[in-house]
Amino acid sequence: MPNYSERGGSFPPGPNNARHAFLDETDRLIVRMLQADARTPNNAIAAAAGIAPSTCHGRIRSLQERGVIRGFHADVDPAAVGRGLQALIAIRLHAHARANLTEFENYLAGLPDVESIFFVTGDRDFLIHVAVADSAALRDLVAANLSLRPEVAGTNTTVIFEYVRPTERSPSA
Amino acid sequence: MPNYSERGGSFPPGPNNARHAFLDETDRLIVRMLQADARTPNNAIAAAAGIAPSTCHGRIRSLQERGVIRGFHADVDPAAVGRGLQALIAIRLHAHARANLTEFENYLAGLPDVESIFFVTGDRDFLIHVAVADSAALRDLVAANLSLRPEVAGTNTTVIFEYVRPTERSPSA
DNA sequence: AGTGAAAGAACCAATGG
DNA sequence: CCATTGGTTCTTTCACT
Numbered sequence: 001m002p003n004y005s006e007r008g009g010s011f012p013p014g015p016n017n018a019r020h021a022f023l024d025e026t027d028r029l030i031v032r033m034l035q036a037d038a039r040t041p042n043n044a045i046a047a048a049a050g051i052a053p054s055t056c057h058g059r060i061r062s063l064q065e066r067g068v069i070r071g072f073h074a075d076v077d078p079a080a081v082g083r084g085l086q087a088l089i090a091i092r093l094h095a096h097a098r099a100n101l102t103e104f105e106n107y108l109a110g111l112p113d114v115e116s117i118f119f120v121t122g123d124r125d126f127l128i129h130v131a132v133a134d135s136a137a138l139r140d141l142v143a144a145n146l147s148l149r150p151e152v153a154g155t156n157t158t159v160i161f162e163y164v165r166p167t168e169r170s171p172s173a
Numbered sequence: 174m175p176n177y178s179e180r181g182g183s184f185p186p187g188p189n190n191a192r193h194a195f196l197d198e199t200d201r202l203i204v205r206m207l208q209a210d211a212r213t214p215n216n217a218i219a220a221a222a223g224i225a226p227s228t229c230h231g232r233i234r235s236l237q238e239r240g241v242i243r244g245f246h247a248d249v250d251p252a253a254v255g256r257g258l259q260a261l262i263a264i265r266l267h268a269h270a271r272a273n274l275t276e277f278e279n280y281l282a283g284l285p286d287v288e289s290i291f292f293v294t295g296d297r298d299f300l301i302h303v304a305v306a307d308s309a310a311l312r313d314l315v316a317a318n319l320s321l322r323p324e325v326a327g328t329n330t331t332v333i334f335e336y337v338r339p340t341e342r343s344p345s346a
Numbered sequence: 347a348g349t350g351a352a353a354g355a356a357c358c359a360a361t362g363g
Numbered sequence: 364c365c366a367t368t369g370g371t372t373c374t375t376t377c378a379c380t
Contacts, residue, residue, distance in 0.1 A: 023253075023254065028254070031247065031249055031254065034246075034247035034249075035246055035249050036246070037245060037246070038211050038245035038246050038247045039211070039245045041372085041373060042374065042375090043372085043373065043374085051347095051348075052348065052349050052350075053349095053350095053374080053375095054348080054349065054350075054351095054374095054375080054376085054377095055347075055348050057374070057375065057376095058347085058348085059347095066253070067250055067253060068249060068253040068254065069247050069248065069249055069250075070249070070250055071211075071247070071248045072210060072211035072212045072245060072246070072247055072248070073208055073209070073210070073211050073245070073248055074204065074207035074208045074242050074244075074245055075243040075245070075246055076204055076207075076208050076241060077240055077241055077242075080196075080240060080241040081201070081241065088291060088293065088300065105335075105337070109337060109339040110339070111339075114339055115338065115339075115340070116336065116337065117336070117339070118302075118335075119333065119334045119336070119337075120261065120331045120332065120333050120334065121331055121332045121333075121334065122331045122332075124331075127261065158293045158294055158295045158297075159294045159295075160291050160292065160293050160294075161292045161293065161294065162290075162291075162292040163291055163292070164282060164289065164290045164292075165289045165290075166281075166282040166283070166287055166288075166289075166290070167246070167288070214355080214356070215356065215357075216355080224365075225365065225367075226356085226357090226366095227357090227365085227366070228365050230356090230357070230358075231364095231365090234358095
């Protein structure tokens with residue numbers, strides 16, 4: 001399946017090779033508006049920035065090419081899709097397993113309930129944010145998919161009462 | 174500034190009152206595709222789902238009205254906009270300050286460097302994910318904006334080496 | 347880089363199965 | 364609840380400044 005964010009063009013599919021982006025004030029405004037609402041019409045952004053729609057379009061494309069904008073995603077309420085329980089799970093690995101962290105990280109990324117993965121300093125190696133159906137699903141996730149893994153030395157689960165992403169709830173940034 | 178995700182219509186601007194989220198297989202496919210790439214054309218989603226474009230469009234609108242899809246946002250690389258250092262900060266509040274958590278949470282949400290806020294169980298009250306320019310900015314954030322707050326009993330900062338959101342890097346889900 | 351104009355695509359409401 | 368149609372708006376490319 002093609003990626004339609006890139007439908008018009010042929011810019012690098014990879015994460016990015018970007019030389020460090022120099023964003024002027026116009027670029028920053030565009031980024032802010034698209035962060036607040038990815039469906040803001042190009043027209044409207046152009047008007048807000050005081051430039052022509054075609055110019056604005058070109059800048060947005062450039063921002064994607066440079067990796068400043070990595071993609072556009074729908075923000076889906078986990079509870080609405082049957083995942084009403086969220087948790088943070090701290091994971092400590094065995095010392096010998098730290099050689100190939102990438103492999104374990106890919107494994108985590110492949111688990112369907114994982115929302116995000118933090119690879120961190122300190123006494124824990126990973127912290128993952130998960131959204132599951134209920135406490136039974138959480139137990140199963142920890143017991144079957146984490147604790148049983150040979151590289152996992154231990155886990156520590158914290159239930160999330162509320163989760164907020166400020167940028168995602170202020171459409172008029 | 175208007176919210177252009179709602180340009181055509183008049184559905185509730187609030188978070189949502191919707192209880193009824195019965196998603197059939199078609200709805201789930203739509204949600205998955207828009208989660209992977211919010212700019213997937215309506216036509217393409219309709220084709221993938223085997224329904225007419227107008228029907229598909231109506232379903233997407235309905236999903237927004239019901240609060241299943243909360244919005245569409247550009248995924249911006251923090252490092253590309255001058256915020257190359259990410260951290261997790263655990264915050265413990267004084268017992269007497271737990272009366273109005275919402276106020277403190279709104280305060281956190283208003284800090285420009287805060288990416289997300291977790292209100293959690295356990296010995297910590299909040300865990301916030303921040304993206305800042307450098308370690309000096311991180312120090313200032315913790316010292317000036319958190320530790321000095323009267324309701325804050327203590328903080329614990331963990332630097333993030335890597336942060337991944339699995340759904341956001343698989344455009345062809 | 348920025349612009350204007352024109353072709354193509356997507357959106358949205360109304361209508362009918 | 365779903366499909367078809369048609370008017371309107373947005374996107375995207377291109378020749379030019």
